[in-house]
Structure formats: structure tokens, C-alpha cells
Amino acid sequence: MRKAGVLLTTALLAGCGGSEQSRDRVLGRVDAALLTSGGTGADWPMTGYNYSEQRFSPLTQVNAGNVGKLGLAWFADMPDARGQEATPVVVDGRLYVTGPWSKVFAYDAASGQKLWEFDPGVDKAKGVQACCDVVNRGVAAWKGRVYVGTIDGRLIALDAGTGKQDWSVQTTDNSKPYTITGAPRVVKDMVIIGNGGAEFGVRGYVTAYDAATGTKKWRFYTVPNPSGAKDGEASDAAMAKVAPTWSKNGEWKTSGGGGTVWDSIVYDAELDQLYLGVGNGSPWNHGLRSEGQGDNLFLSSIVALKPDTGQYVWHYQETPGETWDFTATQPINLATLNIGGSPRKVLMQAPKNGFFYVVDRMNGKLINAGQFIPGVNWASGYDMKTGRPIENPAARFYKTGKPFLALPSAIAAHNWQPMAFNPNVGLAFIPAQIVGSAYLNPSSPLDAAKPLGFNVGQDLGNAMYPRDAATVKAAIAGATGRLVAWDPVANKARWTVDYPTPWNGGTMTTAGNLVFQGTALGEFRAYAADTGRQLFAYPVGTGVMAGAATYQVGGVQYVAVLAGRGGALPLSIGYAIGKARDVPNVPRLLVFKLGGTAKLPPSPQPDTAPVTLPTATGTPQQVAQGQALYGRYCQVCHGASAGGGGVLPNLQRSANLGNPDGWHAVLIDGALKDNGMVSFAKVLTPEQAQLIRLYVLDEAHWAQKNLAEAPTAGGKVPARTGVR
Structure with missing residues (x-):
């Protein structure tokens, strides 16, 4: 692995080379104006469609009246049968998508012809430091380049026309267990990228780099420096103010404290603010991390910054003293809603902890917080005067000394799968799930921090399924999924669709009164956005997790989605995904259009026949x-x-x-x-x-x-x- 300085030097030289003309011909018009509006719908120019990240398209050729006529236009097999989590970016008839191990692929969006692919050559040993699979959630496009973050912490700029690397910079200390799985965002000629790794022990931050050269512009740390020293970064003033919310001692002093921004980074073009969704603590256990003291800002918070400088503006903390891996890194939608008879500029988020938040973007004040899944038991609700949760004392397992069976769990009421918002019907569409788990204090030296494996400050061994058939079968049956159409003004669900298993796909919505979502059991579906009536289902032969995109080429509207399973739930919980365990895992890019006639080959069937086991000899x-x-x-x-x-x-x-x-x-x-x-x-x-x-x-x-x-x-x- 080359040192960051060498990479940056190469980047600076490459950025001054003679390929600017070729870059201008491909994606040259992807700029602030296009990303602010999203355009006419012909393109899907960024992962969330436009800067508001509503994942809402104005296209109507495919609509609630004819979506049943959708057929497969083309498909492309992907090389790695691991988690497929990216949303395609489509501009000027070219489709860009990423896969596991941070690989990038470009296709002709109408025909499916592969134009190029790029493999960053990640050392596979890095996979052991990826908490939730070796996934990647997509590229950012800007002025002739596409940008990708890699699982080993690099940010790479590629020529959009050729796939050749323009520059690369190491954004993390590779001696520490940092990873990148999220899609970059480009704002004001800067590429913004965060990272992951809090399960293993790191300190979170977000960095802005010059989009043309890769030169670092600013960095914002999300938690204080454990040493107490200043970082010489944009976050110094904010860190001085939040330091008292952390204990003087505790494991955060050696772990780094966590707070990684591994997914949600959203730019507000109306207010010129950048919002960071901040992750969990390191270790999870607040009793060990911060001696059970303080709110531990900015963990589990939404933080607003000035994008030009990275300076702090405001924050709202969703889960003070976070101790359950309740991240605030889930997708954020921006909108203007009529609340109490007045228009309010808001952001909306349905994070892991089971509450749907509506927050005033002007000042970070909480407007609404409602439970979007049944049975949430760590808190009963929110005090709207203080904006703080009304906690169940039993949830603080490190205080009671007793196990806490939590709903939701670290797997989440809503995880990374994209949420969409349709302004025409005023509903947010949440790929929700009901999956519980136990939180237990450490019980042996084995639970202490180690150089490999999760370091979360809990007894992970005894949190596994009990050896009781009835209990295991009940746990499997109790782990379910749900599509929730949430009214953010009324603060309640308008309609829901239940799924027999969790870990279903992200959502995308259109002006054609449609919501698209894939399922863990192998269908790609469309529902009426206003009523939830199912209008379309296509058997894709594998589970779907990713969110879809839609675009138009030559007057024809297409809908594209990645299929294939992986990620935290299938890896870590296993049995809880129920029947989805037996669904083949076939990584594919699927593209649909009205009247499409392409056919998928039969999916390989997993070997589920009983195996002959050797005699058990263990005592x-x-x-x-x-x-x-x-x-x-x-x-x-x-x-x-x-x-x-x-x-x-x-x-x-x-x-x-x-x-x-x-x-x-x-x-x-x-x-x-x-x-x-x-x-x-x-x-x-x-x-x-x-x-x-x-x-x-x-x-x-x-x-x-x-x-x-x-x-x-x-x-x-x-x-x-x-x-x-």
C-alpha cells in the first residue's frame, strides 16, 4: 500500500494532465445546478437523486396504471456474491454502479453494454475489519469524474469516460480498523467522505477534498480527542464545547470513542448547510465507554456544518448516552412541510432506534418523533420540550446488571437501506423491520478489547440463541419486515405492508404514484404510493437489499436495481432471516422497462440436503x-x-x-x-x-x-x- 503522500502527489500530477477534454465530454454537465434540481428525471445524477435526497423522480411514463406491464430490459451479472448495496447513478445514458470490494462498473444505460470496470485492488484481509460485509453504496458524479470510497479507506477519482484513475488519496490511518462503505457526496467542488470502524475502535470524522486534485480542504471530528489536545481542524471549537459530555476516564480514551459517519452526508442547497448523520459509540457499552456518564456528543446525532469551512452550526442528538448501537447514520430526506399552518424546512430520518424524527433545519429543534415499528421498548417516547427520549430504566443494562431484551436491536428498526419521500402524497417510505436481541454486560476477560473481532463491551457469546428449539423457532418467526408509509406531519403511519422476513430492500418513489422495493425473498415490487396497493411483482431469483433508480433514455423510462444479499443481518444473525437463508444469492444488476422481454437464467439452488456429520467428541x-x-x-x-x-x-x-x-x-x-x-x-x-x-x-x-x-x-x- 502506497503512502497517502505519494498517492496525493500522483493525484496532483494526474489532475493537471491532458484528460480534462475527455472528462468534459462525459458527465461534464453534472454540477451544482443539476444536483440541486435533479433535472427533468432523465438522469439519476446522485445516489439520492438530488441534494434533497428524497429518492423521488418526476418521471411518469411508468405509473400506477401501467406498472404491471414492466418487464426485464437487460441484466448484468456481478462478480462478487457479497452484499449489493449501491444505488446506480445515471447521467447522459451512462449508468455507474459499485459492488463489493469497492469495484466500479459503467454500462450503457439503454442496452446494458459494459463500458468499463475499475477494481481498486483492495487487500481481502481488510474484510475482517468491515463490521457488516465488504459493501459499497455507490459513486458520486461531478464535472467529468466519478468518485468512490474504498473499503481500505481510499477516496478515488475516475475519469467518467474511461474509468481510468485520475487521483487517489488515503483518507484514513491504515494501521487502524477504518473502512469506507458509504457513497461520497460532492458539494461546491469538494468531495465529502466519512468512514466506519466504531465496532473495532476508532474515532470518527468527515473530510472534504478538492474534487479536481484530491487536496484536503477541511476535516470535522465528531467526538473529542481522547488526548485532550486540539486537532488543528474545523471541529476544534465544537469539540471544546462537547468535551464535558464525556467522562474524564473510560474506554473511549483508548478506543477513540466512535462516532463514525459511515453513510448519511446530506447537503442543503437552500440553507447552504451540510448534515452529518453520526454513528454509535466505541465501545457500544456506555458504562465502559464513558463510565456511564454524559450524553457523549456527537454520538447518535445529526450535526449541521458550514460546507465551505466545516464549521459547526447546530446539532440534534437522537439517543443521548448511546449504548445500543443506535446510529443516526441512516438516510436523511430534506423537505418543506406544512406544519401547524406554516411551511417548515425540515429534515426527516428513521434511524436504528425505532423513532421517526422531523427536525427543523433552521435550528436543529425537534418537531416530531413517533414510533414507526411496534414494540419499541428502550424508550416510550420523547419529551417535546427538551427533545430527549423518555427512557425505560431497564434498558441501561450496565446499570441494572441484568440482560435487556431490546426492540429494536443493533440490527435496527431501519438500517442503511434507503428511505424515500414522495412530496406529492406527503409520505416517507421506510424499509423497516422488527428484530430483537439481548444486551449483556461483559462476563469474562474474553469480552475485553482484542486486536481482532468486535470490541463493543458486551458478552456476545451469551447473546446468541438459547439451545431450545421452541425459543429459536419463535425468534425466527418473530423477526419480520415491514414497509411503512409514514406521514411526517400527522406523525403516524398511513399504511403498511408486512413481510415474513426482515432485511428487505430500500425504497424509491416517483410522480407516477409508485413506490419500488425489493424483498429478501426474491421479488422486485411496486406499490401505489397513496394507498399501498401492490401493483407489480417480478421474481428476480435472489434477495434484494439495495434501493432502485429510474431514468429515461430515448424517450423510454427504465428502472434499475442491484440484487443480491449480504450485510449485517445475514452475516451476524443467521437464523433470524428465516426463509431468506434458502434464497439463492445471485449478484445482478437488473433493469426494467415497459414491455421488456429479457429473461433471467434459472437461479442455482443452495444445497440444503442434510450432511453426514462426524461424531461429536467434545465434552x-x-x-x-x-x-x-x-x-x-x-x-x-x-x-x-x-x-x-x-x-x-x-x-x-x-x-x-x-x-x-x-x-x-x-x-x-x-x-x-x-x-x-x-x-x-x-x-x-x-x-x-x-x-x-x-x-x-x-x-x-x-x-x-x-x-x-x-x-x-x-x-x-x-x-x-x-x-x-
């Missing part, structure tokens, strides 16, 4: 030790209770369960490091690696006996030895 003590180790280091990628989520290999079906040497080669020697499965020798002894194998083997036997519909192949099932 109850060994299995219990292996369970604790698995929960600490493995479940966030391979699923709670080793259940698998249909994305990464299901360890219950591993050929190495009966092969101690093969298991050692993977976990200790790093035999699969080129696939992203690095060696865990930094945190595991060879003996501990084998304890994990014995636990997974025992879990596989129990699951075959208690959860599988088909009988186990290969004879008698040994008795359960694990202890829960």
Missing part, C-alpha cells in the same frame, strides 16, 4: 468454551449459533468439522486469507481453534435434530452436549 466443558470463543470472534460473520445466513459459508456444513488439521489451516495458518478469512492466531491458540470446531460440530448436530425438516443423513444423532 460439555469444551463445547461451552468453544461457544464463548465462537460468540466473541466468529458470529458477526458466520451467524449467531453458527447458523449461517446464506452469504458466507455455513460452518455447520463445513468439511473441516471432522478435519482438525484443515480447521487449523484456516483459523490459525490463514489458508483462506485471499478470500478474506484471515488467520486468527493473534487472538486464538491452536487449542482454542479446536474448541470452536467442537462447538460448531455440536451445534450442527443439535440443529439437525431440532430445526431441520429433513432427517439427518448418516445414522444416529448424538445427544446434545452444549450448555446454554
